[in-house]
Amino acid sequence: MTLKIRHQTDYVFDSDVFLEPHYLRFRSRPTACIAIVDFSIDIYPKPEGLESIRDEENNGVEFAWFEGMTNTLSITSTSVLKIGAFNPFDFLIYPEQFNQLPFQYNDLQKKLLFSALEVQPISQALIDYGAALQKACSYNTTQYISLLTKQLHDDFNVIYREIGSPLLPDETFQLKQGSCRDLSWMQIHLLRQQGIAARFVSGYYYFDMDFPQYELHAWVQVFLPGTGWLGLDPSHGVLTGNTHIPIASSAFFEQTMPVSGGIRGSASSTLTTQLSIEKI
Numbered sequence: 370m371t372l373k374i375r376h377q378t379d380y381v382f383d384s385d386v387f388l389e390p391h392y393l394r395f396r397s398r399p400t401a402c403i404a405i406v407d408f409s410i411d412i413y414p415k416p417e418g419l420e421s422i423r424d425e426e427n428n429g430v431e432f433a434w435f436e437g438m439t440n441t442l443s444i445t446s447t448s449v450l451k452i453g454a455f456n457p458f459d460f461l462i463y464p465e466q467f468n469q470l471p472f473q474y475n476d477l478q479k480k481l482l483f484s485a486l487e488v489q490p491i492s493q494a495l496i497d498y499g500a501a502l503q504k505a506c507s508y509n510t511t512q513y514i515s516l517l518t519k520q521l522h523d524d525f526n527v528i529y530r531e532i533g534s535p536l537l538p539d540e541t542f543q544l545k546q547g548s549c550r551d552l553s554w555m556q557i558h559l560l561r562q563q564g565i566a567a568r569f570v571s572g573y574y575y576f577d578m579d580f581p582q583y584e585l586h587a588w589v590q591v592f593l594p595g596t597g598w599l600g601l602d603p604s605h606g607v608l609t610g611n612t613h614i615p616i617a618s619s620a621f622f623e624q625t626m627p628v629s630g631g632i633r634g635s636a637s638s639t640l641t642t643q644l645s646i647e648k649i
Contacts, residue, residue, distance in 0.1 A: 370648060371406070372575055374448040374614070377643040378628060382636040385438040388414075391630030394617045395446035396421070396429040397572070402455035402611040405448065413443040426624065428617040440636075444628065449649070455611035462510060463595030470508040471564050474594075482592055484620035485566040491558050492539045499559045514591060514601060515608065517559075521552055522606025529584070532640070535622055549604040550587040554622060556603050557589055566592040570600065571625035572615040575646045583644045585627065590618055 376395055393412075399405050412419070416433035424430050462468050474482060502520060506512035526546035535554035541547040542555060553569060560567040567589055574586040588609055590598040598618070600609030617625040 370452040372448075372450045372452060372614075373645075373647050373649045374446075374450065374573060375643075375645045376446045376448075376627075378444045379641045380442040380638045381641075382440045382442075382632070382634070382638045384634065384636040385440050386632040386634035386636050387438055388435040388442060389631040389633065390432065390434040391442075391628060392424070393431040393433060393444060393446075394428060394571070394625065394627050394629075395444070395448075396431065396616065397448050397450060398429065398615045398617075400615065402453040403614060404451040404453070406451050407449040408446070410444065410446045412445075413441065414439045424617075424624065426617075426619050428619070428624075430617075450614065452611050457600075457608035457610050458511075460593075460596040460599065462593050467594050468510050470503055470510055470513060472510070473564070474566070478594070482566040485568045485592065486561055486564070487620065488561045489538075489558055491562055492542065495539060495542045495555070495559055496562060498542070499563060503563070510593065514560075514565075514599070517556065518589075518601040518603050518608065519606040521556060521603035525552055525603075527552065527604045531584075535587075548587075549602075550622065552603040553587045553589045556601065560589070560591060568592075568598070568618050568620045569622045569625055570615050570618045571622075571627070572613060572617075573644070573646060574602075574605075575612040575614065581645065581647075583646050584642075585644070586613075587622075587625075588613060 396408055410431055417436045418434045420432045422430050422432050466472055502517050503513050506516055528546050530548040535550040538555040538558040541551045557567040570588050570590050588600055588602040590600050592598055602609050619625050
């Protein structure tokens with residue numbers, strides 16, 4: 370299967386501004402089942418300079434800098450991807466002790482995974498929610514992460530929230546609803562509390578629908594030795610498959626934002642986005 374993704378982002382300012390350098394995250398990451406056939410990005414106003422770089426966590430980033438004043442910033446990325454077959458359960462956790470919870474990463478792993486293990490306080494109710502599911506799975510690692518992901522989908526309503534940072538984990542837990550990024554951020558902090566390295570992923574999710582309306586999607590990755598970074602999608606209750614298309618992953622959700630950059634000026638702005646994904 371071949372997919373064509375067109376993602377347009379438009380900012381309109383109510384007065385002229387000077388654009389500071391911007392980091393743009395629209396380039397999909399290749400995986401074992403996703404090959405990048407083509408990628409292009411068009412930016413208006415045309416940047417004075419544009420470089421493709423890698424950020425601190427090896428995500429592909431377009432770094433743009435500008436000259437002159439403008440009242441608009443328009444970014445259109447186009448990707449063509451070749452999608453292969455994929456079995457999300459085709460993995461082996463090794464060494465064997467990582468198949469049972471709780472487990473401990475070795476000292477080197479702890480250093481390399483430090484930011485993905487960093488915990489923040491969460492409520493005892495959320496901790497107990499995860500502990501009960503661990504017990505139900507007899508503390509088997511694969512069964513637990515699968516059940517937790519499915520149970521979050523079953524127990525929480527998924528709502529659409531176009532802008533804004535993820536809610537605090539406890540707020541999402543109390544509301545029993547959240548956007549894909551809210552549910553993912555809550556799952557990440559529950560997993561970290563249990564000693565499992567977890568990070569935030571931003572990308573695209575393709576599925577057939579009668580009236581296509583696609584948006585950026587968020588999910589979770591956990592690190593399991595022998596397996597690497599394994600994707601979990603609490604919004605859909607599944608391990609991620611070949612139509613989960615990652616763009617950026619980070620221990621910090623701020624590092625996955627599609628557009629990061631400032632302006633010089635006092636203008637306010639409006640944001641509109643359009644995303645299409647089609648088979649070709």
